[in-house]
Amino acid sequence: MYRPIAEIHLDRLIRNYRKIQNYVEDALVLPVIKANAYGHGLVRVAKALQEEGVTFFSVFTLGSAIKLRENGISGNILIFSRFTKDLLQLAVEFDITLSIACKDDIQLLIDFIQKTEKCPKVHLKVDTGMSRLGIDYDEVQTILEQLKVHPEIHLEGIYSHFATADEGDPSYAELQLRRFSEVVKLSKQLGLPIKYYHIANSGAVLNLPESFFNLVRVGMLMYGAYPSDETSECIEVEPVMSFKAPIVLVRHVKAGIPVSYGSVYAPDSDSYIGVVQAGFVDGVPRNWFERGYVGYQGKTYKIAGRICMDQFMANFGDEKPQIGDDVLIFGDDGTNRIPIEVIASDINLTPYVLMSTIGGRTERVYINNGEC
Numbered sequence: 001m002y003r004p005i006a007e008i009h010l011d012r013l014i015r016n017y018r019k020i021q022n023y024v025e026d027a028l029v030l031p032v033i034k035a036n037a038y039g040h041g042l043v044r045v046a047k048a049l050q051e052e053g054v055t056f057f058s059v060f061t062l063g064s065a066i067k068l069r070e071n072g073i074s075g076n077i078l079i080f081s082r083f084t085k086d087l088l089q090l091a092v093e094f095d096i097t098l099s100i101a102c103k104d105d106i107q108l109l110i111d112f113i114q115k116t117e118k119c120p121k122v123h124l125k126v127d128t129g130m131s132r133l134g135i136d137y138d139e140v141q142t143i144l145e146q147l148k149v150h151p152e153i154h155l156e157g158i159y160s161h162f163a164t165a166d167e168g169d170p171s172y173a174e175l176q177l178r179r180f181s182e183v184v185k186l187s188k189q190l191g192l193p194i195k196y197y198h199i200a201n202s203g204a205v206l207n208l209p210e211s212f213f214n215l216v217r218v219g220m221l222m223y224g225a226y227p228s229d230e231t232s233e234c235i236e237v238e239p240v241m242s243f244k245a246p247i248v249l250v251r252h253v254k255a256g257i258p259v260s261y262g263s264v265y266a267p268d269s270d271s272y273i274g275v276v277q278a279g280f281v282d283g284v285p286r287n288w289f290e291r292g293y294v295g296y297q298g299k300t301y302k303i304a305g306r307i308c309m310d311q312f313m314a315n316f317g318d319e320k321p322q323i324g325d326d327v328l329i330f331g332d333d334g335t336n337r338i339p340i341e342v343i344a345s346d347i348n349l350t351p352y353v354l355m356s357t358i359g360g361r362t363e364r365v366y367i368n369n370g371e372c
């Protein structure tokens, strides 16, 4: 059956992970595998990392964390999303670590402990400048003092999140880092027994080495892409995903005859046009056609006209491609390399969006050292 394929190279994932772990030295790499491991497949990615010795993972929802447990992932799992009262019992049962996102969460924990005499592990999230989840930076002292008098709350970590660590101008990230360092200092002065302090994401791993503390949360870099074109490339990574799709029909189109919706494109000379079975519903970025291209047998060919919902066309010029062969949309297939970052920058998106929206009819095929 014709369908797009996302080849997931688990050996590349592990090599990237090892390089990052070596680079951050004594800090522990906490792989971020939320959003279906950024489109790479939650369970397979977690299992590969667990085999490599990873013992701490992070996801966004409790549902993903439970799915990991049900599939044999035994390490710590931190969830980033805001929890609700009804999830506390499940968090205890499945040994999931929760994030405290605001003052009210602490009261929920206290009430739960009073009722059940149990408490899930928690990390306190501090908002140092992202204005998303987290205790207000100004209120941290009061909150830490409150947590000090409630040792029954199993506070294992304190963390924050950068808004601009992948940008060339480091000033705002440095401000966030100074604030976070103050919080760390305060918690130590209060004698709170905190095991993990963390704020660094991929951008910070590359741009802000002083932000590692004893744990770094890494997503994008581990999947083999740089979060933006303003980060250092001091760690060389390989793209884990190769997104491909089959040519299902080849037609010979005369010069000047329009191809695809809107008739905005026509070949300059008589050309072989391949119809490729993948469209924007599968994750092919709809805007990647003006300067967009695909890889085929070591060469690149222009995308011909607008990407449709289920298909798109590519101009092979005088060369007649083989029906049934795959073209490379992004990634590295050994003969072509099309970095996802190039597409992202051309169409003004981030690799985060491109990667995590691969879906539709796309089949994920897992490859380890060249074997499925």
Ligand SMILES: Cc1ncc(COP(=O)(O)O)c(C=O)c1O
Pocket: 032, 080, 161, 200, 201, 202, 203, 217, 218, 219, 220, 221, 227
């Ligand atoms: C709270 C949190 N930590 C870490 C990360 C990982 O970020 P990155 O993929 O840039 O490493 C994310 C991703 O958005 C996140 O939301």
